[in-house]
Amino acid sequence: MITVGLRIDVDTMRGTREGVPALVKLFEKHAIKATFFMSVGPDNMGRHLWRLLKPQFFIKMLRSNAANLYGYDILLRGTAWPGQVIGDALPHIIRMPHEAGHEMGLHAWDHYTWQAKIDRMSNAQLERHVRLGYDKLTNILGTPPTCSAAAGWRCHDRALQVKEAFRFRYNSDCRGTFVFAPLVNGARVTPQIPVTLPTYDEIIGANGITHDNYNETILALCKPDQLNVYTIHAEVEGIGQLAMFDRFLDQAKQRGISFVPLGALPQLRGVVPDGHMIGEVTEGREGWVAAQAA
Numbered sequence: 001m002i003t004v005g006l007r008i009d010v011d012t013m014r015g016t017r018e019g020v021p022a023l024v025k026l027f028e029k030h031a032i033k034a035t036f037f038m039s040v041g042p043d044n045m046g047r048h049l050w051r052l053l054k055p056q057f058f059i060k061m062l063r064s065n066a067a068n069l070y071g072y073d074i075l076l077r078g079t080a081w082p083g084q085v086i087g088d089a090l091p092h093i094i095r096m097p098h099e100a101g102h103e104m105g106l107h108a109w110d111h112y113t114w115q116a117k118i119d120r121m122s123n124a125q126l127e128r129h130v131r132l133g134y135d136k137l138t139n140i141l142g143t144p145p146t147c148s149a150a151a152g153w154r155c156h157d158r159a160l161q162v163k164e165a166f167r168f169r170y171n172s173d174c175r176g177t178f179v180f181a182p183l184v185n186g187a188r189v190t191p192q193i194p195v196t197l198p199t200y201d202e203i204i205g206a207n208g209i210t211h212d213n214y215n216e217t218i219l220a221l222c223k224p225d226q227l228n229v230y231t232i233h234a235e236v237e238g239i240g241q242l243a244m245f246d247r248f249l250d251q252a253k254q255r256g257i258s259f260v261p262l263g264a265l266p267q268l269r270g271v272v273p274d275g276h277m278i279g280e281v282t283e284g285r286e287g288w289v290a291a292q293a294a
């Protein structure tokens, strides 16, 4: 018998609108409960994708002085104006996993800004982001989120200290191998449940991993007597890879693997050792991510 903590990260308006209802339905079919980490503020992820996918195009446009040809408003649409607030547009969708009995956590207010700018944000700015997200999600659900997961696994000691005021039962901000309580300036803070397994976008297409063997690759990494935590994205497994993820859940069952919300993992109930969180470069991801120190 192998237990895997399953979390769903919801980063965008589209992931919320399309991915969340599809996953809630799929989990009902498979009788699975998991943890949903929601982004509830402005969706500025377009900027992130733009930067990642089209740097050459952008440079070319600057070089050709396209701004003078087309006007700045067209070029900057969706990149300079704040995105629409997800929690205001789709509160009924955000309530769906809650009403279906899944564990609800805060992922982000503004996913893009947290992920791209956390290093430069002051403690007051960090506090404001968590507060806005916490209050919005509390208003939508009628009850506060009990856990949180930093956007893009971008978290550092200052952010950990800021999050203490919100009294989450646990945080899942980093990659690692076992549940631990980070020491920040010598004091223990809220326990961390690290993500132990890679995500779809990190490994697909590399080292011979294709859609034909992706599910088996992940399932083979799930072992008894160790912490197993897997992250899917509403934008990926909830939309384009929904059929593959449906098969993943069937294949898991055949292997005797069951899924639980992170808050139900037995490791959280035992003695939680001290540890440290550090920034680390990880395969398949741009820049640094928070990781459990070895």
Ligand SMILES: [Zn+2]
Binding pocket: 009, 010, 011, 107, 111, 151, 152
């Ligand atoms: Zn995310």
